[in-house]
Amino acid sequence: MTATEPIVVMKGITIEFPGVKALDGVDLRLFPGEVHALMGENGAGKSTMIKALTGVYKINAGSITVAGKPVTFSGTADAQQAGVATVYQEVNLCTNLSIGENVMLGHEIRGPFGIDWRKTHKEAQKHLSSMGLSDLDPRAPLSSISIAMQQLVAIARAMVIDAKVLILDEPTSSLDANEVQELFAIMRKVRDSGVAILFVSHFLDQIYEITDRLTILRNGQFIKEVMTKETPRAELIGMMIGKSAEELSQIGAKKSRRVSKEGEKPIVQVKGLGHKGKIQPTDEQIYAGEVVGFAGLLGSGRTELGRLLFGADKPETGEYELNGKKIAINDPHTALKNRIAYSTENRRDEGIIGDLTVRQNILIALQATRGMFRPIAKKEADAIVDKYMKELNVRPADPDKLIKNLSGGNQQKVLLARWLATNPELLILDEPTRGIDIGAKAEIQQAVLDLAQQGMGVVFISSELEEVVRLSDNITVLKDHKKIADIVNDETVSQETIVDTIARSGKEA
Incomplete structure (x- = not known):
């Protein structure tokens, strides 16, 4: 049962950075006993709005009230004092301390001779039990429990301050389905105690399962506040990206499957390509203008096969042919020299170089292919950067910004631009x-289709079977580090086709 008056009212919030208006008169209301989702594309202003509410950023205009009282936050301590607690995507806990020490960090109970650890752990147990975590031993090392349980400990710590508002920023990004349900059970307990929860997630299924109300932002502006159950998904997506339902139906829609030509040779053909412990010997071929999807469950060998094709891992067995000629692709430099590019799944640690600019991140692979003694001329560099930033709609459109300050989606576009700048024949x-x-x-899905239409061969690796089916001409199905099937993707193929293929393979084994 929600209260009639909001616990938080943010009105006309405006935040400006040099040359950028990150928020432009945005409104947000949070009600006690509700889970409220902040929705919008990457770069819409969600993170900036959270940082305004948590005291990380000072607002240039607008007002914030908490429990009916106007507040001005000069830092995160002020926000916590007002009852605003936050749990970020990357759990900020101390794995070298006990569970109880993490829960009570900064709020330890003191006795005449310093911290009274017995009482501190007892108080931690009380907070854990109130959230249904009574099985956790507060004296156990935090490192002894899973990331999912650490996420719940972080929520318990947030509630120690008697929070009126709990902000959960992408808390489910690294959790499996069962762990998400555990988190949701805790969220419901916290919600039912009268706390307002602000929830940020990219997973629409989760949004519709756990939230009561939505606020939609686009390009730093307030679009609408709606009740979740009254808002169809197509309408929500349309508000987020500014497109009608008809326009949405065309995005990423594959118009026609590639038709092979008689006598044509593949760009890449491998026979028995393998690496012990990573992928069993595998045959594969990819043609110009073809999208080949690699599908399978976690640990199936999708990434391992992609890395072998690029030489990120050196093959131990097999033959590799490039445009009909035998070649050894044993390292990424050789692959790039031969116009094979690979964009890693680990964007943050292996992809972007955070302290370099967008321009530098786009040009770095191309420069590597040319060597340090052949620098890219400024005119050519400017043309390359301008071309791909426009084609991929990188925002903000300033190549001299540090890439770490861009949203995840725009970082991914910059990575794509990096590899396109090398003019690859095969893009993994x-x-x-x-x-x-x-x-x-x-x-990005549309860019993949456009690249294939222009004649590039693309290997598309994804855990989302729906997009593999929608984008691919042919699908390679893997299981337990082994290729189990090739599927010619026609109108009869669906996600269920892939799932059934994997399941049948298990029965046959």
């Missing part, structure tokens, strides 16, 4: 749409 994309908003996802 590993989870290119993971963890990005629906608008950026649709743009």
Whole structure:
């Protein structure tokens, strides 16, 4: 049962950075006993709005009231004092301390001779039990429990301050289905105690399962506040990306399957390509203008096969032919020299170089192919950067910004631009749409189709079977580090086709 008056009212919030208006008169209301989702594409202003509410950013205009009282936050301590608690995507806990020490960090109970650890752990147990976590031993090391349980401990710590508002920023991004349900059970307990929860997630299924109310932002502006159950998905997506339902139906829609030509040779053909412990000997061929999807469950060998094709891992067995000629692709430099590019699934740690600019991140692979003594001329560099930033709609459109300050979707577009700048014949994309908003996802999916139409061969690796089926001409299905099937993707193929293929393979084994 929700209260009639909001606990938080943010009105006309405006935040400006040099040359950029990140928020432009945005409104947000949070009600006690509700889970409220902040929705929008990457770059819409969600993170900036959260940082305004948590005291990380000072607002240039607008007002914030908490429990009916106007507040001005000069830092995160002020926000916590007002009852605003936050749990970020990357759990900010101390794995070298106990569970109880993490729960009570900064709020330890003191006795005449310093911290009274017995009482502190007892108080931690009380907070854990109130959230249904009575099985956790507060004296156990935090490192002894899973990431999912650490996420719940972080929520318990947030509630120690007697929070009126709990902000959960992408809390489910690294959780499996069962762990998500555990988190949702805790969220419902917290919600039912009268706390307002602000929830940010890219997963629409989760949004519709757990939230009561939605606020939609687009390009730093307030679009609408709606009740979740009254808002069809197509309408929500349309508001987020500014397109009608008819326009949405065309995004990423494959118009026609590639037709093979008589006598044509593949760009890449491998026979028995393998690496012990990573992928069993595998045959594969990819043609110009073809999208080949690699599908399978986690640990199936999708990424491992992609890395072998690029030479990121050195093959131990097999033959490799490029345009009909035998070649050894044993390292990424050789692959790039031969116009084979690979975009990693680990965008943050293996993809972007955070302290370099967007321009530098786009040009770095091309420069590597030319060597340090042949620098790219400024005119050529400017033309390359301008071309791909426009074609991929990278925002903000400033190549001299540090890439770490861009949203996840725009970072992914910059990575795609990096590899396109090398003019590859074969582009291997590993989870290119993971963890990005629906608008950026649709743009990247469409870019894949456009590249194939222009004659590029594309390997598309994804855990989302729906997009593999929608984008691919042919699908390679893997299981337990082994290729189990090739599927010619026609109108009879669906997600269920792939699932059934994997299941049948298990029965046959």
